[in-house]
Amino acid sequence: MPQFPSLEAALKHFFGYEHFRPGQRKIVEEALQNRDLLVIMPTGGGKSLCFQLPALLKPGLTVVVSPLIALMQDQVDALQDNGIGATFLNSTLTFSEVRSRETAILDGKIKLLYVAPERLLSERFRNFLDLIATKVSIAAFAIDEAHCVSEWGHDFRPEYRQLIQLRQRYPHVPMFALTATATKRVQEDIIQQLGLRQPGIHLASFNRSNIYYEVQPKERRSYNQLLKLIRTQQGSGIVYCLSRRNVDEIAFRLQKDGISTVPYHAGMTDEARTLNQTRFIRDDVKVIVATIAFGMGIDKPDVRFVIHYDLPRNLESYYQESGRAGRDGEPASCTLFLSLGDVKRIEYIIDQKSDPQEQRIARQQLRQVINYAEGTECRRTIILRYFGERFPGNCSGCDNCRNPKPIEDWTIEAQKFLSCVARTQERFGMMHIIDVLRGSSKRKIEEYGHHLLSTYSIGKDKTVKEWKMLGRSLIHQGLVDETTDGYPVLKLNRRSWEILRKVRSVQIAVTAQSNSKVLEGYNPKAAEVEILLERLKQLRKQIADLHSLPPYVIFSDSSLKLMAQIQPKTLQEFAKISGVGAHKLERYGDRFVSEIRAFCQEQKLPVSLPSNSQKMTLQLYQQGLSVEEIAQRRGFTISTIYTHLCELIETNQPIDINDFVVPAKQELIIQAIQTKRADSLKSLKEALGESFSYEEIKLVRAWWRREK
Known part of the structure; x- marks a missing residue:
């Protein structure tokens, strides 16, 4: 086991991180002091590292109790990809695989063993644990998803109640209980049911600020x-x-x-x-x-x-x-x-x-x-x-x-709305009521004679959206009922009549009319980072598929973002990226650095810059909006937006032609351009026929011109 000058040095070596997350360091310190722990840390807070790092720094085997096979597989994959000796024993393994892993454990090659509570409590496994305790030593028991031990938790599992047998059988082995959520009552239950002795209790904030x-x-x-x-x-x-x-x-x-x-x-x-x-x-x-x-x-x-x-x-x-x-x-x-x-x-x-x-x-x-x-x-x-x-x-x-919603008194509007429900004999849904209030000329209004009602057109001062906001608020507050057996029909209730009789007021949270945000200026550097990030994700996926691993096991999104922003061009620079530990540097460093170098070389090629209007269209496209949505947002015709997209493609901007034209059609359009030896829209449309739109032809033509 290598010696480290500090816990931070060990953290960087094994996991690639320079700093602990809030609360992690103190938990690791207490774990290394062999103290019982109750750790309540929200999902994504980094609670797994709180028992994984101590397991690597202490002699012996740490046994992790985990309720789900998928969780074991994920965590073991991630640990092994960091070069850490970890394995699991569960029902998915063959007899020979179990024996092979048990041998590795007894030979001291494994630091973390994941096992389900059912297997842990079996007679055969208890005997195996005794053998481990004698030959290798048990460093700690880590009980993950510890809320499962409590009947007051949201996912109680009876077999977790029997885990106190670990304390009785191995009284001197420290026990760590970890969970993402636990009310005060559940915390007390965990301590009692697992027999924790004066545990260090660590409650991280439940706030997930991201x-x-x-x-x-x-x-x-x-x-x-x-x-x-x-x-x-x-x-x-x-x-x-x-x-x-x-x-x-x-x-x-x-x-x-x-x-x-x-x-x-x-x-x-x-x-x-x-x-x-x-x-x-x-x-x-x-x-x-x-x-x-x-x-x-x-x-x-x-x-x-x-x-x-x-x-x-x-x-x-x-x-x-x-x-x-x-x-x-x-x-x-x-x-x-x-x-x-x-x-x-x-x-x-x-x-x-x-x-x-x-x-x-x-x-x-x-x-x-x-x-x-x-x-x-x-x-x-x-x-x-x-x-x-x-x-x-x-x-x-x-x-x-x-978008804070101010509370306003809408009693008068509610009286108009409910009066209209009453005068239409409680037989219609919300939209029909709104149509009557706003004086709609729809045929349905006249067929029922609702244009003759006293409530007809008394609500023209409010928009459809505002009336719907009121209607929903009345329903949510129980001030009017809505049937759910097919077509939703509004029905008055006791509270509705109290409003109509002016003995109850109506307060609603009024949704402020959102103003369209001014698009921020186009940032060529940001666009470059996004393009490189996508290429690094593709490389990560290729490597992950090759090793049958989830992509995030190779590198996290946050590590890839740092690579795209910093663009390290040497292994020394790459090693400084958060999430790049010694094992990952050796295993993946060359491929990622080569990809970054190639990208940076390509960026030196001259590329025409788009106009400001084209940049705004590009930004909306990158946000995932459709052509129709971009046109509506910008107040342009759909044809204008397609023209922008064609110009962006020709200037080598990050527009994916596959988002608009399927590959089979692309090939036929390109064949037509090459066969006709011309790229005029009219001649191409005549050659390709009705199944091809002008927009599709324009987009592929732009791509072909760029690639020539």
Whole structure:
């Protein structure tokens, strides 16, 4: 075992990082003092390193108790890629593989052994542990996902209760309990159930400052809302749904719309789930649509977005599931869709519970989720308060803080709205009510005679968006009901009549009209960094596929970003990048440095610079907007935007022709250009026929001119 002058030197050698994250160093120090520990550190906070580094610096074997096979595989892959002796024993291995790994353990070649609690407590494995204790020594037991030991936790597992046998059988071996979430009651339960002796208790902040939280009202065409949101996102993401049927439907529709997607739920076979999970982890697909069956133990750090398409059942689950975004510390987003229909569905599920106490707790948990979703204060304040942590608000990292919603008295508007519901005999949905209030001339209004009502056109002073905002707020506050059996119809309730009788006022959070942000100036250096980053990601994927590893095991996104920004051209410079340890420098340094050198050489070639207008179009394209969305945002015709794209392609800007024209069509267009020995649009269109648009021909022609 090499000697290190400091813990930071050991950290850099094994893991490539110069500095510890907040709280990690003190935990490592206490672990090296053989003290029992309870570590509560949010997902992405770096709790695994808190037991991994001490394991490498202490004599003997550290046994890690992990509940899921996928988690074992991920962590062992990452450790082995850093040149660290780590392995796991679980049901996926053959008898000969188990014997081979056991031999390596007894020979002292392994420092970290991952095992499930069921195997750990078996008679055969207890005998094997005794042999390890005698021949190698046991350095520590690390109990990961320790909240599973408590009935008050969100994922109780009975077999975790039996882990106290480790303390009874090996009383002098220190025990580390680690989890991402634990209320005060769960913390006390963990200490008692594992028999921890005066443990060092380390509670890191639950605040994930790199995550942006937002809630969007779920629109009528909610799938289109989801698709549009995903198309604006970079990197991989998770979409959570309540039901298996929703998972299958959403995954199928996303696939049809060109988003590489796989489903994941308990109704699939083990083989199908494992395959889809592996494809997602290895970046073979962008999106995984899943029920809550997916997630715990998934150690993919570069998930850039999590979307809850349906409402989660409790706030702790939401924190856990949203916490699977941005575990690498890079910016990530978590979006929650809110609809009354989802609330009703969860209430129905709760009603099926036979235990009244379970029903009461479930309803309370649902109300906490609704309070979060409908809250107008800082969303971090709401989440952290749930875990007993105070947060002052004004986080600048949630929709409520970035776009604060003033509370206004809309009693008069509510009276107009509800009066219209009453006068249309409670037989219509929100949009029909809004049409009547705004004096619409739609045929349906006249067919029902609603143009003759006293409420017709009394709401012209408000926009459709403002009336919808009021209508949703009335529904969410329980001031009017909406049926969910097919077409949503508004129904007055007791509170509605109190408003109409002027004995109840209505306060709503008014969404401020968003002003379009002025596009920041185009930065050629930033564009260059983005292009190099994409090339480095492609190289990482090639290497990962070659070794059958997830790409993030090779290097994290944050390390690649530093490479793209700093552009190290020697191995000495490359070694200074955060995340480049001694083993990774030796294994991958040459290939990445060569790629960076080649890119820098290419950048010295003369390239025409785009105009300011073209730059703005390029920037919007890089944000993932469609041609139609760019045109709408800029106030130009679609034809003008296509002209910009063609000019950007010709000036060698980062426009991917495959985003607009499929490769098969590209080949035919290029053949037509070469065969005709001309590139006039008219002649090419005549030669290619109706199945080719002028826009497709223009784009490929621009690419061909550049490549000549």
